[in-house]
Amino acid sequence: MSIAVSAVVKPSRLLRAALAIHAALNLGAALYLLGPGAGAFAAPHAIAACCLVVAAAAAHACACPGNKRLIDISGLGEMRVTVQQDTGGTARHNTLSRLLPGSTIWPGSMLLLVRSEGGKTAPVAVLPDCVGAQQFRALAVAVRAIGGHAAQDQDFFDPHKIL
Known part of the structure; x- marks a missing residue:
């Protein structure tokens, strides 16, 4: 899968x-x-x-108007976060990102801490009205899988009790 x-x-x-x-x-x-x-x-x-x-x-x-974000997770577990800063869609920042320890997934919301290639850390809040129900479930499964892959390389779960 x-x-x-x-x-x-x-x-x-x-x-x-x-x-x-x-x-x-x-x-x-x-x-x-x-x-x-x-x-x-x-x-x-x-x-x-x-x-x-x-x-x-x-x-x-x-x-203040908020920024739309596009989260793309590949089949290999690479995460890209695109930030659309205006409604015209001309100003976009697409960066390869890494999920950090401290990210939280609850049944009705997610708070993802991501670090871009440039080293900038940003929280991404995903609440129930931000995405559709099917997208939320698929995103939660993918983020859990990324956290599981990261746990093999480092202490991802133990000190933070996340995901």
Whole structure:
């Protein structure tokens, strides 16, 4: 059985919604702390300022468009990660990558740590709404197989308890 798979990983709408909710809750907390009911707190203005900073950071992260990624895994276990940085498709970075220890696969999500040929390490989050159900299963099987091949060469599983 071949482990060859190709999957387009789109930015997650669930993660964007969670960031929006996080920003709204922090903004609500800041408004509450600036109101008359915040007398029970020691430094309500400092706490409100921290909540506003976090709300602004979460809103900025929510507003930024994410990058599409194309993960190609060959039948031999070579992984290529292509990052599409704009929607026009002109700016692409296609690099041969290596799966690192610390990658995690759960039944509903994956967090892959990959290192490119240039030495740059990047996390790739694959959530349920990023790919189709069949692609997710095929990608999970292929990543587990790559982790198994890497385990023969090094201590891949023992110190990190991954995959």
